Structures are given as C-alpha cells and as structure tokens.
Amino acid sequence: MFDIKWIGANKDAFDAALKKRGMEPQAARLVAIDDERRSVVSELNAIQEKRNASSKLIGQAKAQKDEARAAELMAEVAGLKDKLTELDAQEKVLTEKLRAALAELPNIPHSDVPQGADEGDNVVYFRPNESDATRPAKPSLRFAPKEHYELGEAMGGMDFDTAAKLSGSRFVVLKGQIARLERAIGQFMIDLHTNEHGYLEVQPPLLVRDEPMYGTGQLPKFDGDFFFAGHGDGRLALIPTAEVPLTNLVRESILSEEELPLRFTALTPCFRSEAGSAGRDTRGMLRQHQFNKVEMVSITTPETSIDEHERMLACAEEVLKRLDIHYRVMTLCTGDMGFGAQKTYDIEAWLPGQNTYREISSVSVCGDFQARRMDARYRDANGKPQFVHTLNGSGVAVGRALIAVMENYQNEDGSVTIPSALVPYMGGIDRIGG
Known part of the structure; x- marks a missing residue:
C-alpha cells in the first residue's frame, strides 16, 4: 500500500518504479481520484460550516421571536443536510475507489534490484x-x-x-x-x-x-x-x-x-x-x-x-x-x-x-x-x-x-x-x- 501524498509529490519516480515491474503509469489516475475526493471533502466541510452557522442563527431568530426568519433558516439547514448526505456518500465511494486502486498495486523495487522479465x-x-x-x-x-x-x-x-x-x-x-x-x-x-x-x-x-x-x-x-x-x-x-x-x-x-x-x-x-x-x-x-x-x-x-x-x-x-x-x-x-x-x-x-x-x-x-x-x-x-x-x-x-x-x-x-x-x-x- 502506498501513501497517495507521496505519489502526488513523486509522480515520475513512482511511474518509473512501476515500469520496472512491467506496469503502465498509474500516478496520474490515482492522483485524479484523490483530487476528486479532496474536492468533495472541501465542499463537504464548507457546507458543514455553513450548516453550523445557520443553526446558530436559528436559535437567535427564535430568541428574537422572528418566526419567519427561523423558518427560512430551518428550510435552508434541511437542504444543507440533504447535500451533506449526498457528499458524504460520494466521499465514501471515492475513498474506497482509491483504496481499492492502491491495494492492487505491487510494491516498488529497491534501486539495486536487477530489472528483468522473469x-x-x-x-x-x-x-x-x-x-x-x-x-x-x-x-x-x-x-x-x-x-x-x-x-x-x-x-x-x-x-x-x-x-x-x-x-x-x-x-x-x-x-x-x-x-x-x-x-x-x-x-x-x-x-x-x-x-x-x-x-x-x-x-x-x-x-x-x-x-x-x-x-x-x-x-x-x-x-x-x-x-x-x-x-x-x-x-x-x-x-x-x-x-x-x-x-x-x-x-x-x-x-x-x-x-x-x-x-x-x-x-x-x-x-x-x-x-x-x-x-x-x-x-x-x-x-x-x-x-x-x-x-x-x-x-x-x-x-x-x-x-x-x-x-x-x-x-x-x-x-x-x-x-x-x-x-x-x-x-x-x-x-x-x-x-x-x-x-x-x-x-x-x-x-x-x-x-x-x-x-x-x-x-x-x-x-x-x-x-x-x-x-x-x-x-x-x-x-x-x-x-x-x-x-x-x-x-x-x-x-x-x-x-x-x-x-x-x-x-x-x-x-x-x-x-x-x-x-x-x-x-x-x-x-x-x-
């Protein structure tokens, strides 16, 4: 198993090592999956922060007896909750996709291992x-x-x-x-x-x-x-x-x-x-x-x-x-x-x-x-x-x-x-x- 951060920072070296194993380049594909996962996580965190902020505003609106504003915010939070559920599912799928892709890859050889086919x-x-x-x-x-x-x-x-x-x-x-x-x-x-x-x-x-x-x-x-x-x-x-x-x-x-x-x-x-x-x-x-x-x-x-x-x-x-x-x-x-x-x-x-x-x-x-x-x-x-x-x-x-x-x-x-x-x-x- 490999560290995707290391792969991202050493794409050429990683692909060159896999080539010695007779494999096609893999770094770009793996990094693309991780980039997509990171994007989803970033969006998920942003929406979670917005949801938390809106939840606080609901309390304030109720304290001020502004029922219309409270209802508006509650509807917004409900929509954010649905989006969070959707993004959380996407993140789990992408995390598993990356894990499965990494799990299929063999270890990379030491530099002094002779290169050969069999x-x-x-x-x-x-x-x-x-x-x-x-x-x-x-x-x-x-x-x-x-x-x-x-x-x-x-x-x-x-x-x-x-x-x-x-x-x-x-x-x-x-x-x-x-x-x-x-x-x-x-x-x-x-x-x-x-x-x-x-x-x-x-x-x-x-x-x-x-x-x-x-x-x-x-x-x-x-x-x-x-x-x-x-x-x-x-x-x-x-x-x-x-x-x-x-x-x-x-x-x-x-x-x-x-x-x-x-x-x-x-x-x-x-x-x-x-x-x-x-x-x-x-x-x-x-x-x-x-x-x-x-x-x-x-x-x-x-x-x-x-x-x-x-x-x-x-x-x-x-x-x-x-x-x-x-x-x-x-x-x-x-x-x-x-x-x-x-x-x-x-x-x-x-x-x-x-x-x-x-x-x-x-x-x-x-x-x-x-x-x-x-x-x-x-x-x-x-x-x-x-x-x-x-x-x-x-x-x-x-x-x-x-x-x-x-x-x-x-x-x-x-x-x-x-x-x-x-x-x-x-x-x-x-x-x-x-």
Missing part, C-alpha cells in the same frame, strides 16, 4: 570475498542419482497414490522413517532459529480472517490462490505461509522503538492452491497443496531493514550449511519478485536427481508496504509514530529440505545417509532405506 533474468548473489568455494560442495555421486520420489517410493515411505485417493493430486502420505526424517528436519530448523538466531517461536492459528491476508498483500489481488473454510462470522483462509499470522502480530499497534527489532519464527503447515501451476512439477513433493515450512518474520525500523534482510538471508543459509547441502543465492529481478517485496533473495538448493538448482527459501524485505496495510507503527526517538518495516523468509521449506537431503545423501543401493546435524533428531539413526 526468472531467467535473476542474478547470482555473492557477498564480498564469497564464492561457490565458501559454500558446501556438490556431492560426488559415482552413480546415476535418482529423484526423491523414486527413492521414497522404493522405501515404501512416500505414497502419492494413497494421497490421491484421500485428497487428490499434489498431496503425499509420508510413512515410517521418511515421516520421521521430515519431522526431524523441521525440528532441527526451529531449534536453530530459536536457540542461535534469536527468533521467538510462535504457534499461530492456521486459519485467518481476510484482514490479515490483506495486511500482508495476499488479498485482494490473489483471492483465487488460496483455500478458504466457511465460518459463522465469515470465511477463514488456510494460511499459505506463516508470514501471514506472524507479520500481523503487530497489526493496528504502535510499538516503542526500544522493542525493535522483533523476530518471530514458526513451524506450520501451509496450504496453497497452486493456481496457474498446471503441468509443473506434477511428480513428487516439489509443489504441494499442503506442506510444512519454517517461517521467519522480522519487524524493524526503516533504518535497519536492509541490514536485517542480509541477516535473515544468513540465517536461512545456515540451515543448508549445517546440512552440508550445496546451494546458490539469487537476487530476483523486478519481473520475478513477489507482490509485496522491495527486494528478494532466493536460496536454491542443488538437487542431483534433477541435475539442477531449485528454490528452497525466499527472503524478502517489504519496507513499509505491509505496515501501511496493517497500520503497524512505532514511536521514533521524537515520539512521532512511524510505520515499521517488515521482512519475511523461509527458514526453510521443510518438504523441499527433505527432497534436498534425500537426493544429496542418497547411496547407490537406494538408502539415504542422515546428515550429522539430523542424527540426534533421528534417535541416533544415521541411515534409512536400502
């Missing part, structure tokens, strides 16, 4: 003195690697057919040691972020109202991308990510600057309709309607959000470093960023079975875009309320981490070696299958 224009990201050699190496497999679902089905621990009978496509039933491994990965990650990275663990609701979904930018633009449940007081959405409830923990509040940064993490199921993904990743667990994910959310001041973005990226990377899984980091281009992001890093894990990198984490800084939608603020050093900045990132997707572990640690006999970081969570078991 994922093909994303750029590999390295910090100073960092290279592939500073990250875990690719495994040296002396046999033709299998994909995760081939390994899982051969072990009898990954059942897509039964899941389809229960729920349809894009679901899986995990069993036995693979189910335990999936649970171990999630537990390992949540422990890492809470014990070492300073995040507060939260168990949020998995069903939320429309307002939190609007606050983080899922609604109204992407209404068809989610699952909803009926409820007596209205529908509830199954969360597509714990970003929604975690970020909204600060909605409609004014924090003190001393409280910031706030850092939350949660291990939750997530639910996505995968609208628009027909035909993509139909085999295996890469793209599911239901999956577990560890989410990280930070609430910061504007001055610290960029540094927090780098910190959050490092927290997500540490998961893969501890698991000794090779990965790369990509800076997403303007055409591939999410709706609410100013800048996004994707961490892509190496999958030997696919012989390619696949996204396992997405880490974004949103500036005050979500805060304005949630009315989430803090008091600065001068006591003035300011909008917070919000960040979110996967720390990481549990199902995709399971895929990465199985493919990178597979053995020629079909077994999977357990990474040393996960052995304690597996009750000392260091190998499954085979």
Whole structure:
C-alpha cells in the first residue's frame, strides 16, 4: 500500500518504479481520484460550516421571536443536510475507489534490484570475498542419482497414490522413517532459529480472517490462490505461509522503538492452491497443496531493514550449511519478485536427481508496504509514530529440505545417509532405506 501524498509529490519516480515491474503509469489516475475526493471533502466541510452557522442563527431568530426568519433558516439547514448526505456518500465511494486502486498495486523495487522479465533474468548473489568455494560442495555421486520420489517410493515411505485417493493430486502420505526424517528436519530448523538466531517461536492459528491476508498483500489481488473454510462470522483462509499470522502480530499497534527489532519464527503447515501451476512439477513433493515450512518474520525500523534482510538471508543459509547441502543465492529481478517485496533473495538448493538448482527459501524485505496495510507503527526517538518495516523468509521449506537431503545423501543401493546435524533428531539413526 502506498501513501497517495507521496505519489502526488513523486509522480515520475513512482511511474518509473512501476515500469520496472512491467506496469503502465498509474500516478496520474490515482492522483485524479484523490483530487476528486479532496474536492468533495472541501465542499463537504464548507457546507458543514455553513450548516453550523445557520443553526446558530436559528436559535437567535427564535430568541428574537422572528418566526419567519427561523423558518427560512430551518428550510435552508434541511437542504444543507440533504447535500451533506449526498457528499458524504460520494466521499465514501471515492475513498474506497482509491483504496481499492492502491491495494492492487505491487510494491516498488529497491534501486539495486536487477530489472528483468522473469526468472531467467535473476542474478547470482555473492557477498564480498564469497564464492561457490565458501559454500558446501556438490556431492560426488559415482552413480546415476535418482529423484526423491523414486527413492521414497522404493522405501515404501512416500505414497502419492494413497494421497490421491484421500485428497487428490499434489498431496503425499509420508510413512515410517521418511515421516520421521521430515519431522526431524523441521525440528532441527526451529531449534536453530530459536536457540542461535534469536527468533521467538510462535504457534499461530492456521486459519485467518481476510484482514490479515490483506495486511500482508495476499488479498485482494490473489483471492483465487488460496483455500478458504466457511465460518459463522465469515470465511477463514488456510494460511499459505506463516508470514501471514506472524507479520500481523503487530497489526493496528504502535510499538516503542526500544522493542525493535522483533523476530518471530514458526513451524506450520501451509496450504496453497497452486493456481496457474498446471503441468509443473506434477511428480513428487516439489509443489504441494499442503506442506510444512519454517517461517521467519522480522519487524524493524526503516533504518535497519536492509541490514536485517542480509541477516535473515544468513540465517536461512545456515540451515543448508549445517546440512552440508550445496546451494546458490539469487537476487530476483523486478519481473520475478513477489507482490509485496522491495527486494528478494532466493536460496536454491542443488538437487542431483534433477541435475539442477531449485528454490528452497525466499527472503524478502517489504519496507513499509505491509505496515501501511496493517497500520503497524512505532514511536521514533521524537515520539512521532512511524510505520515499521517488515521482512519475511523461509527458514526453510521443510518438504523441499527433505527432497534436498534425500537426493544429496542418497547411496547407490537406494538408502539415504542422515546428515550429522539430523542424527540426534533421528534417535541416533544415521541411515534409512536400502
């Protein structure tokens, strides 16, 4: 969500930023709506003042027993009341029209985000003195690697057919040691972020109202991308990510600057309709309607959000470093960023079975875009309320981490070696299958 006053004062910059997103100019249209709304408000205020003045004159006329004058003024006030009702309705319509128009617009990218049309224009990201050699190496497999679902089905621990009978496509039933491994990965990650990275663990609701979904930018633009449940007081959405409830923990509040940064993490199921993904990743667990994910959310001041973005990226990377899984980091281009992001890093894990990198984490800084939608603020050093900045990132997707572990640690006999970081969570078991 944007401040229409800022747009009015920075029309060219706003349109130039949207152009990087592949959008047509919007500033003139938005400012015209606001100008019309302001004109109505101005007229409404003027008539309200005139009505108040006339109401006082009625009292004076009655006190002077000038009934004719009082009747004339009362007729005038009645007419003004009708006009006020009309103008008030117009103002509400224009305010909603402006709000709806602003709500449909994506966040504008940071100046250092590469411009591009799609994922093909994303750029590999390295910090100073960092290279592939500073990250875990690719495994040296002396046999033709299998994909995760081939390994899982051969072990009898990954059942897509039964899941389809229960729920349809894009679901899986995990069993036995693979189910335990999936649970171990999630537990390992949540422990890492809470014990070492300073995040507060939260168990949020998995069903939320429309307002939190609007606050983080899922609604109204992407209404068809989610699952909803009926409820007596209205529908509830199954969360597509714990970003929604975690970020909204600060909605409609004014924090003190001393409280910031706030850092939350949660291990939750997530639910996505995968609208628009027909035909993509139909085999295996890469793209599911239901999956577990560890989410990280930070609430910061504007001055610290960029540094927090780098910190959050490092927290997500540490998961893969501890698991000794090779990965790369990509800076997403303007055409591939999410709706609410100013800048996004994707961490892509190496999958030997696919012989390619696949996204396992997405880490974004949103500036005050979500805060304005949630009315989430803090008091600065001068006591003035300011909008917070919000960040979110996967720390990481549990199902995709399971895929990465199985493919990178597979053995020629079909077994999977357990990474040393996960052995304690597996009750000392260091190998499954085979």
